[in-house]
Amino acid sequence: MSQTVVSLAEELAQELGVDRVLTAAEDLAVYAYDGTAALRQNPACVVFPLTTAEVAFCVQTARRHRAPIVTRGSGTGLSGGSVPMEGALVVCLNRMDRIIELDPRNLTIEVEAGCITQTIDETAGKHGLFYPPDPGSRKISTIGGNVAENSGGLRGLKYGVTRDYVMGLEAVLASGEVVWLGNKCVKDVAGYNLRDLFVGSEGTLGIVTRVLLKLVPLPQARKTMLASYTTLEAAGETVSNIIAAKIIPCTLEFLDQQTIRCVEDFAHVGLPTEAAAVLIMETDGHPHVVAEEAAAMAAIASACGAISVRTAADDAEANKLLSARRAAFSALARVRPTTILEDVTVPRSELAGMVAFIAASAAKHGLQIGTFGHMGDGNLHPTYLTDERNADEMHRVELSLAEIVDRTLAVGGTITGEHGVGLAKKPYLKQQLGDNSYQLLKLVKGALDPDGLLNPGKIFE
Amino acid sequence: MSELNLLKSLDYSVLQQCMHCGMCLPTCPTYDETKFERSSPRGRIRLMREVADGRLDVTETFAEEMSYCLGCLACTTACPAGVDYGTLLENARGEVERRGVIGGPARRLFRWANLSVLFRHPRLMRAVGRSLWLYQKLGVQSALRKLGVMKLLPQQLRVMEAATPTVVAPFSNARIKRIEMPAAPAKYRVALLTGCVQDLLFSPINRATADVLLANGCEVVTPRLQYCCGSLHAHNGELELARDLARKNLDLYDVEKFDAIISNAGGCGSHLKKYAELLHHDSQYHARAVAWDRKVRDVSEWLVEIGCRAPQSAAGGVRVTYDASCHLLHGQKIAAQPLALLKLLPGVDLVPLAESDWCCGSAGVYSITQPEQSAKLLGRKLEHIAATGASVLASGNPGCLMQIENGMRRDPRLAHVRACHPVELLAEAYRREASRIGPGGAE
Numbered sequence: 001m002s003q004t005v006v007s008l009a010e011e012l013a014q015e016l017g018v019d020r021v022l023t024a025a026e027d028l029a030v031y032a033y034d035g036t037a038a039l040r041q042n043p044a045c046v047v048f049p050l051t052t053a054e055v056a057f058c059v060q061t062a063r064r065h066r067a068p069i070v071t072r073g074s075g076t077g078l079s080g081g082s083v084p085m086e087g088a089l090v091v092c093l094n095r096m097d098r099i100i101e102l103d104p105r106n107l108t109i110e111v112e113a114g115c116i117t118q119t120i121d122e123t124a125g126k127h128g129l130f131y132p133p134d135p136g137s138r139k140i141s142t143i144g145g146n147v148a149e150n151s152g153g154l155r156g157l158k159y160g161v162t163r164d165y166v167m168g169l170e171a172v173l174a175s176g177e178v179v180w181l182g183n184k185c186v187k188d189v190a191g192y193n194l195r196d197l198f199v200g201s202e203g204t205l206g207i208v209t210r211v212l213l214k215l216v217p218l219p220q221a222r223k224t225m226l227a228s229y230t231t232l233e234a235a236g237e238t239v240s241n242i243i244a245a246k247i248i249p250c251t252l253e254f255l256d257q258q259t260i261r262c263v264e265d266f267a268h269v270g271l272p273t274e275a276a277a278v279l280i281m282e283t284d285g286h287p288h289v290v291a292e293e294a295a296a297m298a299a300i301a302s303a304c305g306a307i308s309v310r311t312a313a314d315d316a317e318a319n320k321l322l323s324a325r326r327a328a329f330s331a332l333a334r335v336r337p338t339t340i341l342e343d344v345t346v347p348r349s350e351l352a353g354m355v356a357f358i359a360a361s362a363a364k365h366g367l368q369i370g371t372f373g374h375m376g377d378g379n380l381h382p383t384y385l386t387d388e389r390n391a392d393e394m395h396r397v398e399l400s401l402a403e404i405v406d407r408t409l410a411v412g413g414t415i416t417g418e419h420g421v422g423l424a425k426k427p428y429l430k431q432q433l434g435d436n437s438y439q440l441l442k443l444v445k446g447a448l449d450p451d452g453l454l455n456p457g458k459i460f461e
Numbered sequence: 462m463s464e465l466n467l468l469k470s471l472d473y474s475v476l477q478q479c480m481h482c483g484m485c486l487p488t489c490p491t492y493d494e495t496k497f498e499r500s501s502p503r504g505r506i507r508l509m510r511e512v513a514d515g516r517l518d519v520t521e522t523f524a525e526e527m528s529y530c531l532g533c534l535a536c537t538t539a540c541p542a543g544v545d546y547g548t549l550l551e552n553a554r555g556e557v558e559r560r561g562v563i564g565g566p567a568r569r570l571f572r573w574a575n576l577s578v579l580f581r582h583p584r585l586m587r588a589v590g591r592s593l594w595l596y597q598k599l600g601v602q603s604a605l606r607k608l609g610v611m612k613l614l615p616q617q618l619r620v621m622e623a624a625t626p627t628v629v630a631p632f633s634n635a636r637i638k639r640i641e642m643p644a645a646p647a648k649y650r651v652a653l654l655t656g657c658v659q660d661l662l663f664s665p666i667n668r669a670t671a672d673v674l675l676a677n678g679c680e681v682v683t684p685r686l687q688y689c690c691g692s693l694h695a696h697n698g699e700l701e702l703a704r705d706l707a708r709k710n711l712d713l714y715d716v717e718k719f720d721a722i723i724s725n726a727g728g729c730g731s732h733l734k735k736y737a738e739l740l741h742h743d744s745q746y747h748a749r750a751v752a753w754d755r756k757v758r759d760v761s762e763w764l765v766e767i768g769c770r771a772p773q774s775a776a777g778g779v780r781v782t783y784d785a786s787c788h789l790l791h792g793q794k795i796a797a798q799p800l801a802l803l804k805l806l807p808g809v810d811l812v813p814l815a816e817s818d819w820c821c822g823s824a825g826v827y828s829i830t831q832p833e834q835s836a837k838l839l840g841r842k843l844e845h846i847a848a849t850g851a852s853v854l855a856s857g858n859p860g861c862l863m864q865i866e867n868g869m870r871r872d873p874r875l876a877h878v879r880a881c882h883p884v885e886l887l888a889e890a891y892r893r894e895a896s897r898i899g900p901g902g903a904e
Contacts, residue, residue: 025520026499026523029508029517030499030504030508032507033481035481037481076482137482139487140483140487266541328541330480333478333479333480337478
């Protein structure tokens with residue numbers, strides 16, 4: 001261990017106590033990764049602050065030692081955003097998990113960054129309220145991570161993503177100073193909207209320590225349905241026709257056969273494993289509207305050639321179905337040793353063509369791809385089922401991936417819908433943004449973090 | 462000693478299968494306690510992979526982390542990728558033992574006495590059981606406890622002494638005949654495994670199991686002397702001893718002649734169903750182990766499978782709650798069957814237990830090796846039990862029953878609550894039914 005690391009760790013330990021500063025080889029090895037299997041780099045030191053002031057102290061100490069800082073929650077990110085770089089200090093916020101205030105008069109909740117996403121929704125539920133963003137990892141993902149990556153989830157179609165719920169946030173800047181951005185006002189146009197700049201900034205502009213979130217009333221009713229298809233196209237057509245019929249359900253999730261089989265292996269919820277594709281559809285709101293929309297959606301599905309449309313009998317069955325879907329990515333790991341998840345979004349009119357293109361790319365390169373995703377908002381997750389030990393196969397994965405990115409951008413899509421750029425997508429960011437926009441992004445980074453202390457090596461090449 | 466690293470000898474793709482998604486984290490009691498990544502299943506698998514890759518040595522910290530894991534397998538239920546954590550943990554612990562990185566002579570002596578001697582020799586075990594029974598029956602234990610002699614013992618032994626379960630004699634061989642036939646012609650022929658801990662501490666559960674099987678048309682074959690299934694050995698990294706015991710057990714039965722081999726202990730059943738995997742490289746025994754695995758059933762699983770008959774007599778307004786044994790639930794994925802049996806009992810008010818799927822801290826020898834964490838989990842469990850207001854707590858594993866009983870005895874809110882196996886309640890209901898009908902027919 002270098003002298004710098006020793007003194008950095010010692011200084012932190014002196015202030016925070018030895019129990020909250022980790023430098024053992026065994027500890028460094030387990031903070032080397034996030035939810036992206038193939039990326040790995042041991043940090044130099046891991047620290048667990050409990051307050052914003054302590055986070056600021058960590059930043060100031062790291063700054064003195066010129067150590068890069070990587071912020072981390074539960075490590076469920078899917079773009080390598082919290083994978084450390086060499087010599088980094090990992091600031092782990094999972095112990096800052098308090099709910100500070102639920103304000104039922106203003107429909108807001110203020111929480112610390114380490115608060116678990118599901119806990120926020122459950123707490124809101126006790127007051128007849130609801131926190132809609134629901135990433136697949138909501139049982140363990142922290143809100144700080146959701147804010148950093150601007151996470152989406154199954155309800156994005158109707159309810160949007162994390163950014164749409166962040167009303168305010170507290171952040172520690174690279175200088176060690178603390179700022180509050182935003183407030184409880186529904187309308188506020190004072191100055192630049194810096195709050196939104198921090199949402200989705202992937203830990204490169206500041207460390208978000210507290211978040212003020214908007215809550216919405218818990219819908220009175222919901223109906224969850226499962227439609228099965230013999231072709232991928234029929235499922236895609238159903239989505240297009242539902243949107244064209246001016247129905248905005250809260251969920252329209254798509255799973256291909258490979259994904260259906262893996263999910264069913266894990267969850268045993270009775271998915272039709274012979275179907276080429278299924279759609280999980282959910283509508284929520286006023287009971288009358290829900291009943292009407294559900295009937296209309298079922299009719300559209302049948303007209304598009306669904307072989308069956310099943311309605312969940314109760315909340316328990318609906319939740320089971322949705323949890324099964326949330327596990328899709330991880331369940332695909334059953335097939336091959338290495339699972340590489342992609343996250344492309346295309347305009348909804350381009351969905352059917354994109355799904356077909358992915359299948360063709362898999363066939364062309366002799367690869368196995370399982371595809372699932374949030375079809376209603378055009379967000380697809382083609383997932384490579386492969387083996388990192390096979391160099392030739394990994395090369396073919398790269399070729400196919402580049403092809404999928406090209407196609408995505410050609411049809412006006414984006415290289416990431418909800419996982420962020422991190423390490424995984426940085427080769428493609430310039431391609432999407434173009435030179436001018438890319439440079440503008442770098443200008444912002446340079447202004448807020450001139451020494452490149454915060455999560456360097458992410459987003460930008 | 463072979464130089465082959467046990468983790469290296471594993472199929473590497475089993476380690477690779479963990480893709481770090483983190484779905485296991487919220488289900489892990491030790492991660493919940495420390496919030497440290499290395500105390501999580503994902504973190505432990507990473508450490509194992511580092512060892513297999515040769516990047517990390519089997520250090521004391523590694524060993525402590527493997528020992529801190531309860532082996533409750535809640536992570537395997539949560540894991541969408543289907544990672545076989547149980548096998549990984551057994552091999553990691555095996556590697557820790559092989560390398561001898563932790564523990565002084567006292568630990569080695571304790572492990573040797575228990576794993577190599579006591580739990581491998583059923584006759585000796587019953588002999589020790591009988592002495593312990595005498596010691597408890599004659600009041601020596603309570604006299605010594607009153608004198609405060611126990612305070613002189615080292616801390617770990619003191620914890621053990623306080624938790625010494627009460628031996629219940631006579632043992633299974635005196636309670637159950639080698640072959641028992643049901644009243645009506647038998648529809649099934651089953652073998653009954655009486656266990657080692659179950660045999661010494663809960664032999665009435667074994668009798669109750671036999672009774673319930675008989676009441677459901679099973680001929681019950683119970684060898685008088687049986688071997689420990691070896692789960693304790695496997696879970697503690699003594700895979701060779703576990704294999705030896707598995708072979709001895711396979712020798713005891715002509716598997717083909719039974720419709721099922723019945724276990725009534727969640728932890729044992731979870732291990733008993735994996736003999737084929739354990740004896741994978743044993744050309745002589747592997748085929749028999751495969752046949753064996755197919756026949757092993759938890760008693761609740763078997764009873765539901767054959768359509769257990771509902772007893773006709775009412776127990777009368779008893780509030781019962783059920784705590785799932787980790788290895789029954791997560792190891793064997795048996796969740797609904799014990800509840801289905803309890804629902805058959807007329808007049809019983811079955812109330813759900815919060816966090817029934819969360820470990821009670823018993824976890825084999827965990828309460829002895831990790832008394833602090835074990836006590837925390839027990840406390841959490843007792844809170845939930847108290848909240849149900851139940852007067853009976855049912856659970857399908859002797860370790861859990863021992864741990865919870867031990868906790869309830871010392872908790873004034875719960876001192877009156879009875880801990881028992883679901884089949885005991887069924888057996889009692891069948892007995893009441895018989896006495897009610899009596900020789901004269903209907904009541």
